[in-house]
Amino acid sequence: MAVKFDTVKMRATVALMNDSYHHGDLRRALIDAAVEAIAEGGPSALSLRAVAKRAGVSHAAPAHHFGDKAGLLTAVAIQGHERFAAALERVWRDTGNFLEVGIAYVRFAIDNRAHFEVMFRPELLHDDDPELLRAQADSREMLHRGAGGADRGGHNPTAIAAWSLVHGFAELLISGNFPPEIAADPESAVRAIAARVTI
Amino acid sequence: MAVKFDTVKMRATVALMNDSYHHGDLRRALIDAAVEAIAEGGPSALSLRAVAKRAGVSHAAPAHHFGDKAGLLTAVAIQGHERFAAALERVWRDTGNFLEVGIAYVRFAIDNRAHFEVMFRPELLHDDDPELLRAQADSREMLHRGAGGADRGGHNPTAIAAWSLVHGFAELLISGNFPPEIAADPESAVRAIAARVTI
DNA sequence: CGAATAACTTGACGTTGTCAAGACCGCTGC
DNA sequence: GCAGCGGTCTTGACAACGTCAAGTTATTCG
Numbered sequence: 001m002a003v004k005f006d007t008v009k010m011r012a013t014v015a016l017m018n019d020s021y022h023h024g025d026l027r028r029a030l031i032d033a034a035v036e037a038i039a040e041g042g043p044s045a046l047s048l049r050a051v052a053k054r055a056g057v058s059h060a061a062p063a064h065h066f067g068d069k070a071g072l073l074t075a076v077a078i079q080g081h082e083r084f085a086a087a088l089e090r091v092w093r094d095t096g097n098f099l100e101v102g103i104a105y106v107r108f109a110i111d112n113r114a115h116f117e118v119m120f121r122p123e124l125l126h127d128d129d130p131e132l133l134r135a136q137a138d139s140r141e142m143l144h145r146g147a148g149g150a151d152r153g154g155h156n157p158t159a160i161a162a163w164s165l166v167h168g169f170a171e172l173l174i175s176g177n178f179p180p181e182i183a184a185d186p187e188s189a190v191r192a193i194a195a196r197v198t199i
Numbered sequence: 200m201a202v203k204f205d206t207v208k209m210r211a212t213v214a215l216m217n218d219s220y221h222h223g224d225l226r227r228a229l230i231d232a233a234v235e236a237i238a239e240g241g242p243s244a245l246s247l248r249a250v251a252k253r254a255g256v257s258h259a260a261p262a263h264h265f266g267d268k269a270g271l272l273t274a275v276a277i278q279g280h281e282r283f284a285a286a287l288e289r290v291w292r293d294t295g296n297f298l299e300v301g302i303a304y305v306r307f308a309i310d311n312r313a314h315f316e317v318m319f320r321p322e323l324l325h326d327d328d329p330e331l332l333r334a335q336a337d338s339r340e341m342l343h344r345g346a347g348g349a350d351r352g353g354h355n356p357t358a359i360a361a362w363s364l365v366h367g368f369a370e371l372l373i374s375g376n377f378p379p380e381i382a383a384d385p386e387s388a389v390r391a392i393a394a395r396v397t398i
Numbered sequence: 399c400g401a402a403t404a405a406c407t408t409g410a411c412g413t414t415g416t417c418a419a420g421a422c423c424g425c426t427g428c
Numbered sequence: 429g430c431a432g433c434g435g436t437c438t439t440g441a442c443a444a445c446g447t448c449a450a451g452t453t454a455t456t457c458g
Contacts, residue, residue, distance in 0.1 A: 026437080044242075044243045044322070044323065045322070047414065048414080048415065049413080049414065049415080050414095057438085058437065058438045058439075059414095059415095059438090059439095060415095060416080060417085060437080060439080061436085061438080063415075063416065063417085064436070064438095065437095068415075068416070069414095069415065069416095120370070120371070120374055120376055121374060122374060122375055122376075123240070123241040123243070123374075124241075157388070157391040158392075158395060160368075160377070160388065160392050161391075161392035161393075161395040161396070163367070163371065164363075164364050164365075164367035164368035164371060164392060165363050165364045167367035167371055168362070168364055168366035168368065168370065169363035171366065171367065171370055172363060172366055175319055175320060176326075177319055178359070182359065189356075192356040192359075192360075193356055193357075193359050193360035193363060194360075196356070196357060196360040197360070197395055225405080225406085246444080246446090247445080247446065247447090248445065248446080249445095256407085257406065257408075258407090258408095258445090258446095259407070259409095259446095259447080259448085260406060260407080262446075262448085263405070263406065264406095267446075267447070268447095
């Protein structure tokens with residue numbers, strides 16, 4: 001079932017209504033189930049009905065919470081961007097090293113593959129969702145901060161180069177387009193290729 | 200299965216059997232229709248029945264030629280890799296310039312967006328299809344040839360760096376993740392960021 | 399000319415996303 | 429302490445989808 005609760009309030013509520021008609025934290029449980037399903041078969045293999053079954057609710061419950069399939073994927077993308085921004089910020093604050101931020105980018109794609117596979121696919125999402133736009137803006141700001149200072153509206157060539165490099169590596173890696181030697185130790189591969197980029 | 204129609208004989212046959220019960224060149228027509236459909240809504244929005252309707256045949260005709268949906272997408276990916284390899288090879292032979300090959304990579308993604316969106320998504324394809332594997336190997340050989348000599352099994356760091364850079368740029372560009380200034384003139388953006396990479 | 403074969407259609411089945419309607423439950427206000 | 433209200437979830441239905449089996453039509457070859 002894999003239900004998660006990170007607020008005290010929710011924890012109390014759930015404790016009371018567990019196994020009742022009202023699930024109490026269905027929204028979160030559905031997102032978790034969706035992430036699991038995507039991790040297994042990619043976003044295109046996601047089925048609302050399978051997600052519902054995984055969460056132990058009726059087939060139409062997901063649509064009630066998210067409107068439609070794109071709404072559920074949007075929720076996953078938002079969560080992804082939030083965690084992504086947090087992960088990059090943490091590394092940037094801890095190391096101040098822009099190469100380490102790039103490595104964190106790739107590591108995030110590996111460790112949160114399901115989220116990553118959805119975050120940059122606007123055609124699967126409600127790409128005008130205000131919460132999504134905010135989360136995207138946050139994660140992008142972290143990116144540019146980690147990739148060389150003033151962003152000038154976000155088209156600083158160095159930042160674009162670094163973003164492209166690290167994003168391309170991540171995409172090619174998780175889609176299985178790299179030879180096994182690289183897939184076996186992606187981090188040192190990133191370090192090797194990042195050395196090719198002048199700051 | 201896997202019938203090809205690029206021989207003169209077939210072409211003549213087609214001229215004769217146009218508008219008959221046997222379409223004559225249905226396979227090609229279905230691939231074209233699929234490419235159009237993907238260009239409009241992405242691979243996930245592709246429907247075999249819509250492709251059939253577009254080609255003016257019955258709903259089950261695509262499955263007859265390609266087995267299933269993944270088979271049709273595999274055919275598109277194969278065609279994509281073939282054209283891709285040809286485009287890169289042409290540029291490499293004409294200019295001998297490895298930067299120009301990178302630019303051709305991005306230009307291909309823009310001009311053949313539907314093909315590109317399918318070529319690097321194994322989960323949508325029959326990724327063990329021998330013809331696909333051959334086409335992939337061809338296009339990858341062209342890539343490494345354009346990106347710095349001996350490939351040593353394909354994990355030459357410089358080649359991986361160049362591939363990642365240019366692939367990431369292409370992906371972020373066609374998925375609409377770049378600001379409009381860059382989307383407006385991608386080629387000069389690529390030239391700007393490629394200058395950041397040491398050969 | 400007829401039989402075999404390939405190309406395509408027809409009809410059906412289970413599954414999917416989505417919608418409307420209803421059932422259930424905790425909460426508020428009296 | 430209870431009536432009803434609003435939100436949560438279920439039920440049932442529908443059209444569209446991928447896939448399969450069987451049938452129909454054209455072509456090729458003996």
